[in-house]
Amino acid sequence: MAFVIREFTPKDIQALMEIWLQANCRAHSFIPSSYWEENYEYVSRELLKAEILVCEVEEQIAGFIGMQEDFLAGLFVRIEKQGQGIGTALLKEACRRHEELSLRVYEKNENAVRFYKKYGFVLRESDTDAETGETEYLMRYTGKKELLFEQITLQDGRRVEELSQLASSVVKEVFDPMIGAEQNDYMIHLFQTVPAIKGQLENGYTYYMVKDASGDVGFLAFYPRDGMLYLSKFYLKSSARGRGYAGRMFDFVKKKAVEAGYGKIFLNVNKKNPAAAVYRHMGFQLLREEKNDIGNGFYMDDYVFLYQI
Structure with missing residues (x-):
């Protein structure tokens, strides 16, 4: 399958938010869907401030990854396109562009935790998300250049x-x-x-x-x-x-x-x-x-x- 990874443009926002809502509700069944729905408008505004890479398959947006400085704010793939290597392609491109990335992922989102570990992210610490009461992991990918x-x-x-x-x-x-x-x-x-x-x-x-x-x-x-x-x-x-x-x-x-x-x-x-x-x-x-x-x-x-x- 041929992927095209490109920079985000504001006209993409509706498609990205559709993917964001559906993917979150599916991956986080342990959190009420109302939580994501209530944060929809806030996230749509924040996306415009972030560094975003979009993945297209046959000219349709199939997924995206968002970053704020060296923080990976989210990686989302359209439900019907999951398991086809889109998330891997986006993550590898993000790691290519960044010497280091950190992210937060819910402990109960076991598939995501395994995915990030597979591609070099290491668990650094855990704490409780004040908004949901769920345990979150802080994971980090570190490049090798000396600082x-x-x-x-x-x-x-x-x-x-x-x-x-x-x-x-x-x-x-x-x-x-x-x-x-x-x-x-x-x-x-x-x-x-x-x-x-x-x-x-x-x-x-x-x-x-x-x-x-x-x-x-x-x-x-x-x-x-x-x-x-x-x-x-x-x-x-x-x-x-x-x-x-x-x-x-x-x-x-x-x-x-x-x-x-x-x-x-x-x-x-x-x-x-x-x-x-x-x-x-x-x-x-x-x-x-x-x-x-x-x-x-x-x-x-x-x-x-x-x-x-």
């Missing part, structure tokens, strides 16, 4: 300057469309200049530059706060996104938290930031909302997320 973490200290004057340049560039790209250039430039001055970073290092921040074979691709920073580890910075260059690096970076942060004796990690994320969905997929839970005055008439309007190790 290095270089700690930046006050003594590394040149690297602090390079960190400031990278941070300012990435934050400018991410937040200008979100909060406006005026507020973003003000915040970059407060938090990402060389003097600002040096001041943070003097006050207990730990900074790491993230590197792959091409050089510096991102950075992260954290420090102890309120008996937990506060993840203050977690960024990647646009050219490095979609390679599975975010999951590996967070694994590194979790390791450092455990080494320091912390069982919880928390962070702030702007309410307009699509990364909120990525943090949720990583296992963060909403702790609270807060709005902080940062001066000059500007506010940080955030969600606060908590991760329990």
Whole structure:
């Protein structure tokens, strides 16, 4: 059977949602179908924000796979086309494009668990889905490319300057469309200049530059706060996104938290930031909302997320 795998276009949405609803109801007989029906409109909106690959058979959409950064949000095949290799073709293409992928799958969905294990996904942890009360597995596929973490200290004057340049560039790209250039430039001055970073290092921040074979691709920073580890910075260059690096970076942060004796990690994320969905997929839970005055008439309007190790 000849498969054509292509990028999603908005005109596909109706066919994709039909497949999504039918496939979920069939695979999750242990969850009332009303649950999927109630989430139909929400998912249809979220699909428009995701990276989606569509599989066509004889010019008909037979299945699709959706990703948000390095999180595999779902793999769905039209019921009458299941068992014909469509899901395998989609998953292999997703793994080809991503260095790493993680996903959540219900424990009772045994066929899916076996399928993902067959193609290299490893069970990392399990927890309870708050909405359904069902046990979910977190599974992860990891590529083999090396990712290095270089700690930046006050003594590394040149690297602090390079960190400031990278941070300012990435934050400018991410937040200008979100909060406006005026507020973003003000915040970059407060938090990402060389003097600002040096001041943070003097006050207990730990900074790491993230590197792959091409050089510096991102950075992260954290420090102890309120008996937990506060993840203050977690960024990647646009050219490095979609390679599975975010999951590996967070694994590194979790390791450092455990080494320091912390069982919880928390962070702030702007309410307009699509990364909120990525943090949720990583296992963060909403702790609270807060709005902080940062001066000059500007506010940080955030969600606060908590991760329990």
